[in-house]
Amino acid sequence: MFNIGDKVVYPMHGAGVIEAIEEQEVLGETRKYYIMRIPIGDMKVMIPTNNVKEIGLRQVIDEDGVQKVLTILHDRNSTMSQNWNHRYRNNLEKIKSGNVYEVAEVVKNLILREQEKGLSTGERKMLENARQILISELVLARGTEEAKIELMLDAVFA
Secondary structure (H helix, E strand, O other), X not given: OOOOOOEEEEOOOEEEEEEEEEXXXXXXXXXXXXXXXXXXXXXXXXXXXXXXXXXXXEEOOOHHHHHHHHHXXXXXXXXXXXXXXXXXXXXXHHHHHOOHHHHHHHHHHHHHHHHHOXXXXXXXXXXXXXXXXXXXXXXXXXXXXXXXXXXXXXXXXX
16 A cells, blocks of 8 residues: 555656545545656546555655666667567567666667667657656656656667
């Protein structure tokens, strides 16, 4: 169970802060929901408290986790399939997992591929989504501004 003020990650959406825990009636059923604000994009999400495990809601990483993400991003080895369809599905599964290290791997692999050969429109959109998810977590993990994290990521791949 999470509390108000907890920094959490919602897979496929990014990291945010639980602002409230409320009972709401949705489709005739009253349930408890976490009200989470995702700072990037200023989005509010209602998450049923009884579905947290299935959804994969988890705490934001700590500084050790940030260092592990940076290690992944700095590693220039890429193990992506050459087949666009396989690569796309594999990357989508990694993003859906909610695992920040897998999301970092997707960001790294797609940026390296973009620098090498360019990306299709679908992969460019996937990169932007994965990058935003990663940035949102790093912003909360480091307690800093989005612009600083973006500069840090840009520096890694410059």
